[in-house]
Amino acid sequence: MIITNIETVPGKSIIEHYGIAQGSSVRAKHVGRDFMAGLKNLFGGELKGYTELLSESRDEAVERMIQQARSMGANAVVNVRFSTSAITIGASEIFAYGTAVKVQ
């Protein structure tokens, strides 16, 4: 599965469009992690717990998008975009979407 965020797949030509493929993921860390992040927030710097959390979450969203594209019969997803939103305290949603296509 080839994924790009440009309108084509370089070196290949698109032979069929299948429409939008999307995937989303909402995750939260356990209270301990939130507490540690809160402490760390006092002194600034990277909050590794949250970086990790969002990284897992994003991978999952992309994975779901790929699965959907695969079930449509596509072998690439082009023009992929991401959006992140904090929906409630301590949880955030990551959404990935793109156009499923077949290339050769």
Added chain:
Amino acid sequence: MIQLGLILALLVAGYFLGTAREKSHFKSLREREQNLNVISWRSNGKKEKFENIRESALVMGHVVIGQDYFKSFLASLINIVGGRVGVYESLLDRGRREALCRLRQDAKEWGCTEVVNVRFETALIGQNQGKQKGGAVEVFAYGTAVK
């Protein structure tokens, strides 16, 4: 009285630790940016016709970065009179550069020399969101690596 003392202690600790961390972060950023000079990146190329390119892949880099207690306190003071909030400018600068470094590192590991159509995204996260204490921001960079 105890509360006031605690706040003062946090302000002092935040100031010293936060400043030291910021300095070392900028230093490591400069070093890594030097090492990653071979990977060029640009924000255009969405509709380009690529020739002599055989492979492409999505590369990403992101970081969640928080403000220290002193700087968020300072920011809330600046908020009263308005104007430029420099303490947040430097925080976002750190975040963007760090995310870009990670994206280029990802691209380097994949074995390419160019990343096109790089996009940045910033989101406010963390449990302090919406409060004066100032939360954490996530900076996310993604693009298409070509070779």
